Amino acid sequence: MKAALCKSLDGPEAVVVEEIPEPAAGAGEVVVRVHAAALNFFDTLITRGKYQTKPALPFSPSGEIAGVVESLGAGVTGVSVGDRVAAALGYGGAREKVVVSAESLIPVPDSVSDEVASAVSVxxxxxxxxxxxxxxxxxxxxxxxxxxxxxxxxxxxxxxxxxxxxxxxxxxxxxxxxxxxxxxxxxxxxxxxxxxxxxxxxxxxxxxxxxxxxxxxxxxxxxxxxxxxxxxxxxxxxxxxxxxxxxxxxxxxxxxxxxxxxxxxEAVKRDPAGHRANMIDVLRWVSEGKLAPRIQATYPLAEIREAIGVIDRREAAGKIVVTLR
CATH class of the missing domain: 3.90.180.10 (Medium-chain alcohol dehydrogenases, catalytic domain)
Known part of the structure; x- marks a missing residue:
């Protein structure tokens, strides 16, 4: 599968797209096929090693995703293969498939697009x-x-x-x-x-x-x-x-x-159930038209450096989203 990888802490220009092995879900986890991965200002920092979270190299940018459940790990209940979901990851979302804790998944209403669903968590x-x-x-x-x-x-x-x-x-x-x-x-x-x-x-x-x-x-x-x-x-x-x-x-x-x-x-880590309840409310309000998240532009995975660059140059007035379908 394809993944955007930060292999050195030299900023967005150092991010490359490469083939990596497909992931497998462990106990309590699911594999999500990513359809959209949103970017934030912290992606410009984390790729330079200047963010409070400092993942080991190589890692993928993007801390929030939306897609469909592809496979379930042992003991997972309450979610099925094919369900549309969103999740906040912290980092690691800019790849075709990601492993996510089942308790972190947020159901996405039918009327909400993957791009919008990926762009609201942060x-x-x-x-x-x-x-x-x-x-x-x-x-x-x-x-x-x-x-x-x-x-x-x-x-x-x-x-x-x-x-x-x-x-x-x-x-x-x-x-x-x-x-x-x-x-x-x-x-x-x-x-x-x-x-x-x-x-x-x-x-x-x-x-x-x-x-x-x-x-x-x-x-x-x-x-x-x-x-x-x-x-x-x-x-x-x-x-x-x-x-x-x-x-x-x-x-x-x-x-x-x-x-x-x-x-x-930190609140998401300490109270995932509370975060999930909040995000269900947020996505419901989006589906009802009470909230209108602004997507400024979408980019294919191959152009993720350009996408992060828009944020890095302070040119983003709305959300920048990488699409993987």
């Missing part, structure tokens, strides 16, 4: 874990999303709206905010043009926001914490701004507020 999985499991968002609450125009932020807008929240999208330019408006954001804030704390307070009639979903960190974190409502929740999702902020803890005390870490990858 961004939408993080969003629903952050907003539902960690942020405890309730219908009618106000959620401010920092870095709302990026992939993680866009998914958070859609998930928060599906959960019945009012969404304030914050980003660094008016052009980026138009993307957020199209996704359903109720209010828009250019945090490089206004006082973020005062604007968030004004948009909530002085009450403050119930939840901040922070994808950027840096200089935006503290004013967002200052704009929290009583018993608000500040969700630490990422640090796209580059700097990890240091927060005055008295702000949390005075607001009875929580600062909460959102580490989706």
């Amino acid at each position: 961004t939408f999985g993080t969003a629903i874990h952050g907003l539902k499991d960690r942020g405890r968002v309730k219908a009618g609450e106000t959620v401010a999303i920092l870095g709302a125009s990026g992939g993680a932020g866009q998914a958070a807008i859609e998930i928060a709206k599906a959960m019945g929240a009012r969404v304030i999208a914050a980003a660094a330019s008016d052009d980026k905010l138009e993307v957020c408006r199209a996704l359903g954001a109720d209010d828009l804030v250019n945090y490089d043009a206004v006082d973020l704390k005062e604007t968030l307070k004004a948009l909530t009639g002085g009450r403050g926001v119930d939840v901040v979903y922070d994808c950027v960190g840096g200089k935006y974190a503290e004013p967002a914490v200052r704009a929290l409502a009583w018993q608000g929740r500040f969700l630490v999702v990422g640090f796209a701004a580059g700097d990890i902020p240091k927060l005055p803890l008295n702000l949390l005390m005075l607001k009875g507020a929580d600062a909460i870490g959102v580490f989706w990858g």
